[in-house]
Amino acid sequence: MNVRPDFSKHGNKAETAPAFLSVWDMHSYYGESYIVQGINFNVHEGEILALLGRNGAGKTTTLRSIARMDSPQVNHGEIWLDHQPLHKMASYEAAAAGLGLVPEDRCIIPGLTVEENLQLAQIAPPIGWSLDRLYDLFPRLGERRKQEGVTLSGGEQQMLSIARALARDIKVLLLDEPYEGLAPVIVDEIEKTLRHVKEQGMTTILVEQNAVRALQLADRAIILDTGSIVFDGTAAEVLENESLRAEYLAI
């Protein structure tokens, strides 16, 4: 087992427990453009962290960096998940290490049916929820299992994308705007699910434009602005801090 360096002095202010996922001095680039400009944060086991900020602040870039996607390139920094050095891994290795990302554009695979999209998630171990359990959670998907994934309605695709992440046995769930395009009732539904998986010990990073909803769910929050962290604290602190909300979240 790899040993995690102690970056606690660079980490979050409200340090209560040893970090489960640590991001240390991460710098990410799309080609020449410098996007994520040296961020540090920790997430603790079983915690929901809200990652907030304006359009273009770098939220998606941060998640993609953690998930070790080909772009952006992380030129500097370390990412540790449960003692494993993610920054040394390819994206499929990171996934095997327990990372699950629900990407912002859903990335339903064309040419595959709903069911195949889910099966695909269960080819490489570790395997998580069974398909039946997922169909219970999202009955609409069960009804449409033979339909080609990309012909689903926008909201249905979002459900499929989340279900696909849960189909794997993951330790950390990275959600990029999971509520986008979902009907309010479904948002409630998903929120319930998130609480449920949290109770089972899942660690989550939630990127969401609907800051109020996100903060109601999250334990802690980070606010990004042009690639740097401008706030790091508990969710309650954000809700209390009038000027912060006005400046970065417009709520």
Place this chain on the structure above:
Amino acid sequence: FTNEPTGGSVTLGFNVPQTGPYADEGADELRAYELAVEHLNGGGDGGMMQTFSSKALEGSGILGKKVEYVTGDTQTKSDAARASAKSMIEKDGAIMITGGSSSGVAVAVQGLCQEAGVIFMAGLTHSNDTTGKDKKANGFRHFFNAYMSGAALAPVLAKAYGEDRKAYHLTADYTWGWTQEESIKAATEALGWETVEAVKTPLAQTDFSSYIAPVLNSGADVLVLNHYGGNMVNSLTNAVQFGLREKQANGKNFEIVVPLFSRLMARGAGENIKGILGSTNWHWSLQDEGTKAFVKSFGTKYGFPPSQAAHTCYVQTLLYADAVQRAGSFDPCAVAEALEGYEFDGLGNGPTLYRAEDHQCFKDVLVVRGKENPTSEFDLLEVVEITPRGQVEYAPDHPMFAGGALGSCNPGV
């Protein structure tokens, strides 16, 4: 005149296929050219210069100028061949262009040389058109042609297979194929053979099974393959696979004929060539002095005997050099005059005439057969008959060669 040599050397242009399906022929032609240049400049054992009836050449270059050469790749495409020849003329100052191993290329390059005012000594080209409807005053062909193949082959065929035969032709669908089909048909029909069917096959064809299969059922008892190169290798292989050679038709043994043979190609056909009749311009196993001298110097230098392509190219080079020497000038018109109506001997084919009317050489033609028990990988053909020149001659205005005109020689600028 174009590219008049001024310094101490003269440049010849050897334009052969270095890539594409005829690349091996091209390589052999190039070897022959290099050998010829060596001999002309006084190197080596002199090869056929020793046996050549004309003694004008002295091994001191041409008219005292050292022979140099440039090479180019025709790719067996008329376009590319012309581009290559053009660059030899424009850039390298070549005074004569020679080579090629396809009639299309030969005709195209011949046309170019006519316009540019240099001499063209054709290499491997067998179509009647080269010295027929596409003949040019600046162009000369030593190689034989389809008509001659027919005239030489037909009597042998009649003797071997009888006069009551039904022939089925498969013909490569382009100019050379057509002239050969026409020639062979005419010659065999004159002897009483009947032509059941003549089918054109696409040049790019590699699998001939769908053309071969119907042959058996057609009532024919002879298959004539007017194919060359890869086409010939493949169609012959396919025909043998279909068991044509073991079959009987009309109460006779079924036979296959390949009118134009080449040893290099025969190798590709392997076993299948055994016992098959065809014609060829020259073969290394001939026993005249010229042939022996040539095979010796070529074989010593390269380790294997020359092909007919190599032979004709070597001869063409000597003939050109000799003509210049005799004319005392590189002027194409003077050279042409020296070649026209020229009679010579000692170059492997017996007494030969360069006819003035169409610049075609007339000489004996070999009828050959695929050898049953070859002693080596080169010993694939055996000479069945040497058809005398008189039998293959034709009038310059023979209908198969009609149309077109030699025009007047062009010395260029």
Place this chain on the structure above:
Amino acid sequence: MGILEVKDVNKRFGGLKALSEVNLSVVENTVHAIIGPNGAGKSTLLNCLVGKLIPDTGSVMFDGQSVLGRKPFEINQMGISRVFQTPEIFGDLTVMENMMIPLFAKRDGVFRLHAIESVESESELRGRAEQMLEDVNMLDKRHMHSASMSRGDKRRLEMAMCLVQEPRLLLLDEPTAGMARADTNNTIDLLKQIKASRDITMCIIEHDMHVVFSLADRITVLAQGTPLVEDVPEKIKGHPKVQEAYLGEHA
């Protein structure tokens, strides 16, 4: 008689009835919202309006003319523009070029071979494009390669491309999904302002009730391919059926 009249439209996908007996009448110069659960058929309905799909039965009239059987570009030339649920922009082009194309389409029709003129010299059109970018707060990004923008920005660009055509009917499929709160508010203001300053009818699909209630003059609720209710916003909010099927506890 509305500017857009949808009569008895049916659309099936295999065994699935995506739209059944849909009737809709949109009054000129109003904002008509279509809401409903995921997979209700909202996007499908829009697809039938712009020629992406052809309904199995029924009729669609725009300004007294049928749109059925026309090609998408002909329908656009009739004055209908559409913003898609997932942003459709010219990713290889710059923001400014993205804006110029709809302007050319508007001015020159479906095809004109202007091969020798220069784009630079079209100062009138450029002015309009820049004005529009100004309005959506994107003028500073006008030389940017549009594919490398964040998702929220792509959305805004697509909306600007549609608006700059000054369509008579603007169809918006979740225009503010994934947009930062501040930009959502800007968008609402912009749409309001455009509505006030020129003749334009809008059909908007949105899951963000804040947007819907700020803009809509009338709302149709679609569920399982059929209109459930159609009314003014105030009535919809309290409608029990709508609450149950769609809004949930967050009404």
Place this chain on the structure above:
Amino acid sequence: MDAIILQILNGLDKGSAYALIALGLTLIFGTLGVVNFAHGALFMIGAFCAVTLNRLLTLSHQVVDETRTDFLGNPLKVDVPYMQDIFGEATGAAIIDWSVPLAILFSIPIMIGFGVIMERGLIKHFYKRPHADQILVTFGLAIVLQEVIKQIFGANPIPTPAPDVFRGSFDFGTMLGFDPNVIIYPYWRLVYFGFAAIIIGAVFAFLQFTTFGMVVRAGMADRETVGLLGINIDRRFTIMFGLAAAVAGLAGVMYAPINSPNYHMGMDFLVLSFVVVVVGGMGSLPGAVLAGFLLGILESFASMNQIKSILPGIDQIIIYLVAIIILLTRPRGLMGRKGVMED
């Protein structure tokens, strides 16, 4: 009637060659989305595996035969294959005779290795590059391969016969009640047909009854996402490539006795195999196979004299003509998948 049966037989055989080549190509091109202009070269290399094995088996030492002379008049050197020294004359000759079937075994590891090296060393870097770049690099590779072969083996075809027992032909006609010698078919071509059927079946089974095919398809559509699901797609692409190379190579090995291998046989088949794959429909294995047989049969019919006399030159263009008609009437070829290489 007999002529028609004969041409159908012919077409099936031609078709099985087309289908086999197209099958390998469709694994790379239709499934991995790589426009592989070196596919013909793989086919050619397969054929030259047969030639090479034949050369290896006939490796000889020379014995001087004083009784005979070579072309220069020196004593003739006769080649005696080592095989005959080792196994005795009869067995040695039999082994040499069976060199083509043996080459099948010989070629599989070579072709897989070749495919894997090619993918790892070159193609891997081109998945994300534009198709045009793939064309350029694979075309360059094809040229290099064929030039190397040419420099080693020369430009002329090299006869590579099938074992003696397969020489000759089978008389179908008598089975169907026709006269003898009316409908005949060479044995080796029957073998080729059967072999093609087995390979096609095996590849189908592998891709159909395992998730491999689905994963690779998914990976082609969206590599990123597949990686997010913990799948090492690179490795599977490599395997796929090796498989495709093996299929292409086997097609080549078996083809060697039908047409003597030469260095440009790959280029000769290249365009045709792309046409077959596209007519079959991008991304569809059954499509490629179906199109291969269809075009093979149509080509055979077009070469019938009865048809040629009505439409001269039809056999030269039939494949292209049919391709045009099919692509115009069926947008994605016979069985193409939506969205595969449509832009």
Place this chain on the structure above:
Amino acid sequence: MFGLGKRDLTLFLIVAVMALFAPFILNPFPTDSGMAQFNAGYPDLMQRFVIFGILAIGFNILFGLTGYLSFGHAAFLGVGSYAAVWMFKLLSMNVIPAILLSMIVSGLFAVVIGYVSLRRSGIYFSILTLAFAQMSYNLAYSVLTPITNGETGLQITLDDPRILGVSATADGGIPVTNLFGLEMRSFETLNIGPWAFQFSVGYYVAAVIMLISFYIAIRIFRSPFGMMLRAIKSNQNRLYYTGLNARPYTLAAFVISGMYAGLAGGLLACMDPLAGAERMQWTASGEVVLMTILGGAGTLIGPVLGAGFIKYFENIFSKINDQVVHGWVSFLPDGLEDLVVALIHPFVGKGWHLTLGLMFMLIVIFLPGGLVEGGQRISRRLRRKPAEDDAKSASTEPAE
């Protein structure tokens, strides 16, 4: 000036100057030096450079802008050549009617093929164009021989009618292609010391036409039409819903680029009045594609560079034989000399294809944007030296 922006104008002027001085630039080595082999400044090759440049420029209008990869472009080249030669046979040896007819005929041909092929996109389009071109080639090689003269290629002969000219010159020769009496094949040689520079009429005629074509291409790239074409490549769907019909735009691009190809074919025939069927073969179409990608698809100058690169290899490398190689390394001791020759041998002369294939691979691997990218890298490196600090600070700035 000329309605071009500053950068385009600079590029255009550079190309114009290079074209004007090509006979010097391409002949850097003295005629009698060993390196003279590498000189490319003789009329035929220079003509080919500019003519294939035109072909590639035209192809790039279609491929570089719309992304439609035509794999049958050589058909237009061939048709243009045939049209031009027929004009020489029937009308006169003046090149103007020949060029005009070749553009018209290939344009019409392109309308027909484009109309049908553009109903599909992506690889399906490529195969449709390929199929049309291969059909044309196969037919031209055999069945259509009366029109095309098959394998040999269409040539002018002494008995052509030539209504507005003469069938044969006074001395019995075939008349020469000319521009109102200015013969295409005539040239002047300028000897400066050991150098010999050839100025050919044909080359300058072709070069002027190339510059005009290049100018038009720049205008098209910068025009609204060009922008539409790029939009088609980027997102056809969006285009449809923006009220534009992609089909006429792509068809227009297809026809324009077909006419460029026809023009190139016509010019080839003007320089050397022969039209061979091989011009239409798929390998020829492939060559156009390779030229464009090699130079840099979608860039203005790339295709011209790519065309020059390939033609240079074809004409210069294929002509380097062992004799020449020996000439270069003759200063080495004998054994070493032979070794070096043996090492070089596989790559030159008949091995020129091998070198070409390797160059294709190396360029596309190391210069993804083609030769233009290579040029840019060099100039960037040259420029970076003084401005190193600027570059550093620029790259650390956020993208926005």
